[in-house]
Amino acid sequence: MNDSRDERLSRIVRSVIEPIGKRELQRDLWNQVVHKLPKPAISVSVFDWGLAALAVILSLLAPEAFLGLLANL
């Protein structure tokens, strides 16, 4: 392969197709990336589940007391 012919072809290609060079990013893309990341699973402790169950039982057995409790929250 003739080097001078290669150099000529490269030069012509560069004169036809614009080199991009170092192009600056115009904005931060983090928000778009973070949107694709897996969401952390919401973990509910056993204590929270117990509290919720107690509230349901209380609302069934003694609705007045439950409403009173809600009013005082």
Added chain:
Amino acid sequence: MELLERFTTGDVEAFEVLFQQYQKDVFGWIMRIVRNPTIAEELTVEAFWRVYRSHARFDPARSFGAWTRRIATNLALDYLKRVGNEAEFSENSSPESPLDPAVQQDTRRRIREAFNQLPPKLRLTAILALVEEIPYEEIAESLGVPVGTVKSRVFRATRLLRSKLKQLGEEL
């Protein structure tokens, strides 16, 4: 724990720090290949998503930048394969690199056409080597191939370009 080690455990805060350090470099690299800012932004986001997804496979003793660039290069190559010959190369209008007056308008169109018809792997290598003038070593690292493979692809690309131009009636 070091930043890269934290990243390998899936630490999102460590990933964000790395993302902020490397997003411009990755965007700039992809931009040189796909030559469209909107597509380059999309592929940058996709590249970093893949980087995060592969966090457990990353070796903190190696270069994060080089690893990320390789993932980005593969994505850009997939893009070139997907769009086939539809990727357009904008004409050089930069005042710093004026058009060669000896090259006629019709010849320029034919060169762009011939470039578009190169197989994606050769096109990617030719863009980086011939148009962007990036050293072969850097191209090889980003593609994960030996320097000899890059040289061979550039050689095949120039040979194909000449042959296509010859078919189009141009002898260079």
